Amino acid sequence: MLKKIDAACHLGYDPLHEVGVDRPRLTETLDRNEVEKAVLLPMGEGYIHRFREQNRELDRIVSKSQRFLYFCTVNPWFGESARKELEESFTLRSAAGVAFDTARQGLYIDSPMIDPFIEIAARHEKPVYFFTGIPVFALPLNLANLARRFPEVTFIMGAMGVSDYWGDIIPSFRLCGNLYLETSVNTNVPAVLESFVDEFGDEKILFGTNFPFTDYVMECEKIEKAGISENSMERIFFRNSCELLRLDP
Amino acid sequence: MIIDSHAHIWQSFMNFRCPPVREIIGGMERAGIGLTVFSSLSALLNTDPHEDNLYLKRLVDGHRDRFRAMAVVTPYAGEAAVTELETCLRDYEFIGLKLHPWLQGYYGGADFLSPILEVCRDYSVPVLFHTGTPPYAQTFHIWVQAKRFPKLTFILGHMGLNYQWRDALEVGKICPNTIFDTSGISYTFAVRRLIDELGPERVIFGSDNPFLIPDVELNKVLRLGLPKRDLQLILGENATRILRLS
Numbered sequence: 443m444l445k446k447i448d449a450a451c452h453l454g455y456d457p458l459h460e461v462g463v464d465r466p467r468l469t470e471t472l473d474r475n476e477v478e479k480a481v482l483l484p485m486g487e488g489y490i491h492r493f494r495e496q497n498r499e500l501d502r503i504v505s506k507s508q509r510f511l512y513f514c515t516v517n518p519w520f521g522e523s524a525r526k527e528l529e530e531s532f533t534l535r536s537a538a539g540v541a542f543d544t545a546r547q548g549l550y551i552d553s554p555m556i557d558p559f560i561e562i563a564a565r566h567e568k569p570v571y572f573f574t575g576i577p578v579f580a581l582p583l584n585l586a587n588l589a590r591r592f593p594e595v596t597f598i599m600g601a602m603g604v605s606d607y608w609g610d611i612i613p614s615f616r617l618c619g620n621l622y623l624e625t626s627v628n629t630n631v632p633a634v635l636e637s638f639v640d641e642f643g644d645e646k647i648l649f650g651t652n653f654p655f656t657d658y659v660m661e662c663e664k665i666e667k668a669g670i671s672e673n674s675m676e677r678i679f680f681r682n683s684c685e686l687l688r689l690d691p
Numbered sequence: 692m693i694i695d696s697h698a699h700i701w702q703s704f705m706n707f708r709c710p711p712v713r714e715i716i717g718g719m720e721r722a723g724i725g726l727t728v729f730s731s732l733s734a735l736l737n738t739d740p741h742e743d744n745l746y747l748k749r750l751v752d753g754h755r756d757r758f759r760a761m762a763v764v765t766p767y768a769g770e771a772a773v774t775e776l777e778t779c780l781r782d783y784e785f786i787g788l789k790l791h792p793w794l795q796g797y798y799g800g801a802d803f804l805s806p807i808l809e810v811c812r813d814y815s816v817p818v819l820f821h822t823g824t825p826p827y828a829q830t831f832h833i834w835v836q837a838k839r840f841p842k843l844t845f846i847l848g849h850m851g852l853n854y855q856w857r858d859a860l861e862v863g864k865i866c867p868n869t870i871f872d873t874s875g876i877s878y879t880f881a882v883r884r885l886i887d888e889l890g891p892e893r894v895i896f897g898s899d900n901p902f903l904i905p906d907v908e909l910n911k912v913l914r915l916g917l918p919k920r921d922l923q924l925i926l927g928e929n930a931t932r933i934l935r936l937s
Contacts (some may be wrong), residue, residue: 459878459881460880461878461880490766498726575853575854576854577825577826604852604853604877605824605849605852605853605875606793606822606823606824606852615799626879627853627877627878627904629875629876629877629907629908630875630901630902630903631903631904632901632902632904633707636705654880655853655877655878655880656877656878656879657877657879657914658911659914660877660879660907660910660911660914661877663904663906663907663910664904664907667904667906667907668904
């Protein structure tokens with residue numbers, strides 16, 4: 443089995459979908475699927491009004507375990523206090539990046555409200571993750587437009603435009619060179635992955651699961667059976683995340 | 692026998708390659724799928740889908756042990772759509788109608804679908820709708836149609852996908868003439884919840900082959916932790932009943 447880094451999973455409970463996972467089950471799932479490290483993203487209310495508490499909870503977990511990294515979040519509607527929180531997440535705490543779920547947070551990916559937060563991420567050279575695939579607030583081409591405005595920032599297209607926005611992935615990457623594709627949730631892999639690798643290479647794809655919303659085995663299988671080379675799979679499952687997140691392989 | 696109720700085949704569709712038949716059969720064999728129900732993807736985009744339906748008929752005729760077909764018509768074609776649908780159901784022995792509102796460009800709840808839905812009702816065949824892609828293919832569009840045609844069976848392809856699974860559950864509770872296929876949705880907790888709340892009799896296996904990978908889609912269902920009897924229903928017996936397969 444290839445070594446893996448999960449670039450997008452969760453810990454906790456999401457009242458919106460009534461789904462959750464605790465630490466023992468997450469660890470057991472990662473063990474079973476031979477995942478060396480996992481990036482914890484915010485969960486549920488952590489994206490909305492509990493972002494300060496959640497950022498601290500995730501920071502505590504990461505400080506006690508080499509296995510996890512985390513992306514913090516802030517809700518842009520909270521203005522100055524959210525900007526301060528993001529700044530501190532990078533200076534006082536150890537967030538590896540920042541994640542937004544704009545469909546939950548109630549703004550467009552490329553809204554000017556986002557800009558001050560991207561500027562902070564740019565100053566700290568941190569990647570920015572957006573969950574994509576929900577009209578109208580979380581669409582791949584709006585991420586491309588934001589990425590166009592901030593060419594110095596690395597953006598991650600989370601959930602690869604699930605479900606039927608997979609058709610906007612390749613056009614988005616043609617417009618912007620500062621995007622990564624994260625593989626979770628979307629099942630339209632045969633329609634995308636092989637042609638994506640043909641056109642852009644295999645260095646801009648990150649394996650992710652969005653577990654516990656998805657089935658972990660399925661998220662792995664869909665990459666393993668996508669018709670791409672072993673070397674590309676090794677990059678997608680492991681090496682690309684190592685390079686982006688500056689981890690020792 | 693495992694029955695895949697949702698798959699596609701096409702002659703030309705944008706820049707997508709359709710696997711040759713031997714490759715499709717190989718994929719079915721690897722997954723252990725005995726019978727696959729196809730509709731034509733290219734027919735969804737052609738003003739006149741007759742040649743696409745005929746192509747599919749010939750394909751099915753050559754593989755009756757493995758393949759069945761659903762018709763595709765262009766609702767905007769009016770009377771011509773009715774004629775083509777009747778040809779498919781009466782002469783070609785197709786077993787249902789596939790509608791794909793977002794690819795075909797209309798609202799799934801539109802009144803102008805009535806003439807073709809009436810044909811399906813009269814022939815007692817189900818209608819498979821793509822669901823879960825707003826604005827054209829909203830899951831609640833099936834609520835609208837299922838209320839208007841209470842004697843017609845509606846299959847909600849993809850059970851509303853990841854972000855309208857709750858709508859699918861609501862439609863299932865409100866409209867007993869609705870069935871849900873498992874293809875495409877990766878939120879497995881939602882698949883399990885629909886099965887638990889609506890009953891395993893209301894859910895059928897679909898793979899969306901070749902857009903999705905059949906054995907990955909099948910494993911998704913096998914890993915839901917369902918009792919053996921529920922799996923038997925979902926993987927084959929329900930489709931046999933709903934699609935009237937002999």
